[in-house]
Amino acid sequence: xxxxxxxxxxxxxxxxxxxxxxxxxxxxxxxxxxxxxxxxxxxxxxxxxxxxxxxxxxxxxxxxxxxxxxxxxxxxxxxxxxxxxxxxxxxxxxxxxxxxxxxxxxxxxxxxxxxxxxxxxxxxxxxxxxxxxxxxxxxxxxxxxxxxxxxxxxxxxxxxxxxxxxxxxxxxxxxxxxxxxxxxxxxxxxxxx
Amino acid sequence: xxxxxxxxxxxxxxxxxxxxxxxxxxxxxxxxxxxxxxxxxxxxxxxxxxxxxxxxxxxxxxxxxxxxxxxxxxxxxxxxxxxxxxxxxxxxxxxxxxxxxxxxxxxxxxxxxxxxxxxxxxxxxxxxxxxxxxxxxxxxxxxxxxxxxxxxxxxxxxxxxxxxxxxxxxxxxxxxxxxx
Numbered sequence: 001x002x003x004x005x006x007x008x009x010x011x012x013x014x015x016x017x018x019x020x021x022x023x024x025x026x027x028x029x030x031x032x033x034x035x036x037x038x039x040x041x042x043x044x045x046x047x048x049x050x051x052x053x054x055x056x057x058x059x060x061x062x063x064x065x066x067x068x069x070x071x072x073x074x075x076x077x078x079x080x081x082x083x084x085x086x087x088x089x090x091x092x093x094x095x096x097x098x099x100x101x102x103x104x105x106x107x108x109x110x111x112x113x114x115x116x117x118x119x120x121x122x123x124x125x126x127x128x129x130x131x132x133x134x135x136x137x138x139x140x141x142x143x144x145x146x147x148x149x150x151x152x153x154x155x156x157x158x159x160x161x162x163x164x165x166x167x168x169x170x171x172x173x174x175x176x177x178x179x180x181x182x183x184x185x186x187x188x189x190x191x192x193x
Numbered sequence: 194x195x196x197x198x199x200x201x202x203x204x205x206x207x208x209x210x211x212x213x214x215x216x217x218x219x220x221x222x223x224x225x226x227x228x229x230x231x232x233x234x235x236x237x238x239x240x241x242x243x244x245x246x247x248x249x250x251x252x253x254x255x256x257x258x259x260x261x262x263x264x265x266x267x268x269x270x271x272x273x274x275x276x277x278x279x280x281x282x283x284x285x286x287x288x289x290x291x292x293x294x295x296x297x298x299x300x301x302x303x304x305x306x307x308x309x310x311x312x313x314x315x316x317x318x319x320x321x322x323x324x325x326x327x328x329x330x331x332x333x334x335x336x337x338x339x340x341x342x343x344x345x346x347x348x349x350x351x352x353x354x355x356x357x358x359x360x361x362x363x364x365x366x367x368x369x370x371x372x373x
Contacts, residue, residue, distance in 0.1 A: 069207055097239070
């Protein structure tokens with residue numbers, strides 16, 4: 001039980017994929033101008049992270065390991081991720097055309113999100129996780145990613161109304177803010193279970 | 194890792210089957226979930242169903258469907274519908290998962306209750322200019338005959354008021370009777 005909690009806490013806070021590992025920065029800066037689109041992106045990425053971590057773990061453990069084909073990890077994982085994103089896009093298109101329009105181009109862009117491929121590769125690096133732990137890892141990573149995305153979007157919305165020096169306006173102040181947030185999240189490294 | 198033929202064969206077979214399964218899944222679901230209208234048309238239909246359909250052009254678009262199209266395609270602001278009022282803005286904000294904005298009624302008159310118009314009979318000269326302007330065909334009349342507004346059809350869009358040369362159309366509150 002303890003290891004499950006430690007996986008959840010470390011994936012969400014201590015080793016946050018965005019602020020500690022610096023993966024998935026493209027949607028962080030791309031979608032976070034408005035809180036609403038950041039929320040939708042967070043939900044979609046959470047779904048993709050969970051599904052692909054599960055499928056990639058299964059493929060890696062039962063197929064690639066037994067046949068000694070570890071070098072195929074990257075190719076196979078990318079194929080799985082691209083297929084899952086396509087399926088998710090079809091699902092969203094049929095269930096809610098409005099959400100599909102709102103997300104727009106950012107839905108296929110989840111394919112190129114480093115965090116998704118990074119999660120799959122990290123899970124497959126050492127074969128120490130079992131299936132339940134992999135699922136928990138995927139879900140917690142998605143929640144941590146969404147958390148940072150939503151927090152950053154909230155800060156960025158407030159930043160628009162502030163008096164920022166001319167040299168820092170636009171992306172510069174956002175990157176500085178993200179850096180300060182990363183330093184803030186470093187405070188979680190003291191948690192131990 | 195030394196090269197041997199089994200690794201090559203296994204890798205080719207693995208990649209082939211994994212790609213085959215994924216492509217099959219995507220193709221099957223694509224045909225299952227395919228709809229006649231594109232997602233954009235569906236979205237436009239959903240937005241249009243929330244607009245009051247007065248076709249009054251007070252939002253600077255020539256009708257409710259053009260405004261819905263502009264909301265979806267060009268990201269038009271959702272706070273331009275005057276007859277819809279704040280309630281419509283709230284519903285649109287919920288549907289599109291965006292923020293609710295205050296009503297943008299810069300130079301237009303906003304009414305609390307639903308209003309319709311009425312022609313003052315003694316001033317009407319029968320010019321049919323208001324009949325041409327009405328988008329919902331709520332005015333009856335003929336040239337040189339008196340015109341009248343059917344109050345149940347009138348949506349209060351006020352498009353008939355500018356063309357009238359006698360300025361004889363007045364704005365009244367919508368009465369509550371129904372057509373039998």
